[in-house]
Amino acid sequence: MSHSLTKIxxxxxFGTKNRxxxxxxxxxxxxxxxxxxxxENELECTVRTINGNKNHIHILFLLNPNYSIREVFKTIKGESSHWINQNDFLHTKFSWQIGYGAFSVSESQLKKVELYIKNQKEHHKQMTFEEEYEKFILKYKVKEGNR
Known part of the structure; x- marks a missing residue:
């Protein structure tokens, strides 16, 4: 095959500092x-949906193969915290928690994950971000070294 094909x-x-x-x-x-x-404009990653709650964000996006997952999160977290602070949305300095969760989604599960993200407000009436994140760790069998 003479071309590289990806669709990930x-x-x-990712959460706010100290949640x-x-x-x-x-x-x-x-x-x-x-x-x-x-x-979409700088990293050329197609975004399917974004939502979250008061202390975290969920994004479902198609990874541009020219960037690593680490580069994508470093860029959007760094730039968005600067944007929040520059616009004086808060009376305190804003920053994101170190790290992120990134989980692959199969084509057959896209609608289910999209709905899950769109329903974040309702979902978090019954579960904290900490509980949700631990659920992902267990579901995806992420080991301590991979966190």
Missing amino acids: WIHGI EALIKSTFENELHIHLKNKL
Whole structure:
């Protein structure tokens, strides 16, 4: 085969520093739009959906093979925290927690994961971000060294 072909959907999750409830409804939608624009326009990653809660974000996107997962998250987290601080959305300095979760999603599960992300507000009425994240760790059998 003379060409490299990839199609890797990623369910990305990252939280605010110390999991503080810093993502306010006053700028949450703007943040989602900003992240989508950054992913699609600069990194050329197709975004299927973005949502989250007051202390974390979920993104379902198609990974551009020219970038590593680490590069994508470093770029969007660094740039978006700068954007939040530059726009004075908060009375305190904003930053994201170190690290992220990135889980591959098969084509057959896209709609299910998309619905899960879209229903974050409802979902978190019954489960904390910490509980949700631990559930992902168990589901995907992520070992301590891979965290």
